Amino acid sequence: MTKSEKVWYPIILVMLVITILFAMMLGASFITPQQMVTAFKGGNPNQLDILINIRFPRILAAMLCGGMLAVAGAASQAAFRNVLADPSILGVTSASDFFILIGAILIPAFPGSKLLFSILGGLFALALLTRGPALKSPYRLIIIGVAMMLTFTGFEQLFANGFGGQTLGSFNGITWSQTEMLLLLGVSGMIAAVIISPWANYLKLSTEQLQTKGVSVSLMRIALLLVVVYLSSGVSSVVGTVPFMGIVVPNVVRYLVGRDYQTIIPLSMLVGAWLLLVVDTIGRIAVLPSELSAAVIMTVIGGPFLILMLQRKNFNGLKSS
Amino acid sequence: MDLNQVSYHYPQQPILLNHISARVPVGHILSIIGPNGAGKSTLLKLMTGIIQPSAGQVQLDGQPISSIPQKQLATKVALVSQQNDIFDDMKVIDVVKTGRLAHHNLLATIADDEVAQYIQATHLDALAQRPMSSLSGGQRQRVWLASALAQDPNYLLLDEPTTYLDIHYQAELMAILSRLNQQKHITVIMVLHDINQAFKISDVLWLVKQGQLVKVAPPAECYDRQLLASIFETNIQIVDVPNYGKYIVEIPEVRAES
Numbered sequence: 001m002t003k004s005e006k007v008w009y010p011i012i013l014v015m016l017v018i019t020i021l022f023a024m025m026l027g028a029s030f031i032t033p034q035q036m037v038t039a040f041k042g043g044n045p046n047q048l049d050i051l052i053n054i055r056f057p058r059i060l061a062a063m064l065c066g067g068m069l070a071v072a073g074a075a076s077q078a079a080f081r082n083v084l085a086d087p088s089i090l091g092v093t094s095a096s097d098f099f100i101l102i103g104a105i106l107i108p109a110f111p112g113s114k115l116l117f118s119i120l121g122g123l124f125a126l127a128l129l130t131r132g133p134a135l136k137s138p139y140r141l142i143i144i145g146v147a148m149m150l151t152f153t154g155f156e157q158l159f160a161n162g163f164g165g166q167t168l169g170s171f172n173g174i175t176w177s178q179t180e181m182l183l184l185l186g187v188s189g190m191i192a193a194v195i196i197s198p199w200a201n202y203l204k205l206s207t208e209q210l211q212t213k214g215v216s217v218s219l220m221r222i223a224l225l226l227v228v229v230y231l232s233s234g235v236s237s238v239v240g241t242v243p244f245m246g247i248v249v250p251n252v253v254r255y256l257v258g259r260d261y262q263t264i265i266p267l268s269m270l271v272g273a274w275l276l277l278v279v280d281t282i283g284r285i286a287v288l289p290s291e292l293s294a295a296v297i298m299t300v301i302g303g304p305f306l307i308l309m310l311q312r313k314n315f316n317g318l319k320s321s
Numbered sequence: 322m323d324l325n326q327v328s329y330h331y332p333q334q335p336i337l338l339n340h341i342s343a344r345v346p347v348g349h350i351l352s353i354i355g356p357n358g359a360g361k362s363t364l365l366k367l368m369t370g371i372i373q374p375s376a377g378q379v380q381l382d383g384q385p386i387s388s389i390p391q392k393q394l395a396t397k398v399a400l401v402s403q404q405n406d407i408f409d410d411m412k413v414i415d416v417v418k419t420g421r422l423a424h425h426n427l428l429a430t431i432a433d434d435e436v437a438q439y440i441q442a443t444h445l446d447a448l449a450q451r452p453m454s455s456l457s458g459g460q461r462q463r464v465w466l467a468s469a470l471a472q473d474p475n476y477l478l479l480d481e482p483t484t485y486l487d488i489h490y491q492a493e494l495m496a497i498l499s500r501l502n503q504q505k506h507i508t509v510i511m512v513l514h515d516i517n518q519a520f521k522i523s524d525v526l527w528l529v530k531q532g533q534l535v536k537v538a539p540p541a542e543c544y545d546r547q548l549l550a551s552i553f554e555t556n557i558q559i560v561d562v563p564n565y566g567k568y569i570v571e572i573p574e575v576r577a578e579s
Binding site for chain 1: 369371390391392393394395396398399400402404405406407408409410411412415416419420422423427428430452468469472
């Protein structure tokens with residue numbers, strides 16, 4: 001472990017614990033820590049119900065989705081060799097959303113169809129991105145990605161008329177069964193990402209370099225992108241789109257601890273969990289009795305972040321592959 | 322390693338290499354020299370199996386290179402390429418470790434000890450924990466060399482390894498290569514820009530012009546003014562430098578006085 005890792009892991013963990021505590025307390029009704037203890041001892045069934053069946057699954061879901069999207073972003077950046085390559089910017093998540101809608105129209109009652117169509121949509125978008133010249137020019141990749149995002153969003157709106165399409169990512173009303181689904185998808189996907197995180201580092205070398213070292217670039221790239229689709233589609237199928245997580249978190253983490261993906265990926269998981277929990281908690285209490293969706297808040301944070309990154313004078317994150 | 326009637330052309334392009342046949346002298350230093358565009362780098366790439374000949378065959382231990390799995394080939398042939406961009410910063414030692422992937426499965430953790438000897442051989446001990454972005458061109462070139470050596474190859478191929486280096490680093494690199502050749506009996510195959518460097522360090526020279534192998538001989542037999550002049554299409558003089566020996570200089574044609 002490097003020095004900066006030793007500093008940041010505990011800081012993030014402490015921040016996460018504090019934020020969880022606040023998220024348990026805050027909401028339509030304020031529950032103090034003492035009341036919490038009383039409730040858990042059986043002294044207040046109403047508050048216990050709020051804590052266990054409303055707040056706790058929501059907190060867990062927000063943390064899981066934050067971790068999943070941040071890790072998907074880091075893996076995607078490595079696979080595309082491009083620090084801006086976030087699944088939401090590249091149109092992967094909007095393709096997922098569109099396919100979920102198509103699935104809902106075609107086979108409404110099929111169990112697991114949301115996840116299945118979400119993954120199909122993500123794979124379809126990646127297939128388009130990894131063909132042709134998009135991989136050769138980093139700026140072209142981003143422009144094609146944004147065009148795809150707009151296209152799929154447009155199609156979704158076109159078809160959504162009368163079918164009430166996928167909503168913007170929100171954790172409002174999330175149930176335990178949905179959270180369990182996220183737990184299953186998130187834990188398996190994030191473990192896979194940590195296991196193959198050395199490949200994210202190897203992909204920093206040129207294709208020719210890796211070829212002469214007997215290493216298959218396409219194998220490593222495809223494995224990383226499958227993890228990306230699995231994680232981001234998992235989130236899309238349960239809570240909808242939460243944009244920009246995958247660009248904000250890994251880049252902040254890179255700034256904190258350097259450029260080793262074996263650190264970036266696990267730490268992004270924690271920072272992502274923390275950030276989305278903060279965002280969702282603020283969204284829950286900012287405009288009581290109504291709510292702001294996590295997606296809206298993330299758009300407001302992520303958009304300017306992306307602009308700042310691109311406008312930085314010494315921005316050198318994009319080199320052609 | 323043998324080249325049998327090897328020809329190569331890029332798609333829709335005129336022929337770049339034309340029926341080249343030669344044997345690489347095992348355990349020696351071979352330099353390929355010739356003017357720009359003669360096909361030297363392409364020849365090197367063909368010998369690593371990155372590209373396949375349009376006709377003919379490159380053979381390694383009697384087997385066509387195209388039939389050897391990429392990973393197995395990487396344990397025998399390593400390339401230090403001319404362009405060594407990385408897309409994102411890495412520590413020196415991690416770059417060197419990637420060379421060991423030829424000998425491990427892709428998920429293996431490679432210990433620092435395993436690459437210590439390659440780091441020593443290329444004088445990188447003090448730089449091992451530094452990020453690549455903080456290194457000079459000459460230092461970086463040594464990292465790529467160390468990474469290629471970590472493949473533990475029989476054949477080490479280098480494409481113009483001294484081009485961006487100042488004279489001091491050039492001499493240092495040449496000394497490292499000579500030592501590797503003598504102590505570890507690695508066959509070194511280089512494309513060199515500097516003719517005198519090539520003549521000085523090599524056991525054998527391949528002189529290439531317009532996709533043809535014009536001459537294969539030890540340097541001593543290549544001090545041929547006429548031959549060099551025709552290959553490089555310029556006026557060549559060979560002069561004697563005290564304590565050095567023959568030195569090839571390019572001198573523009575002087576018009577005879579009428």
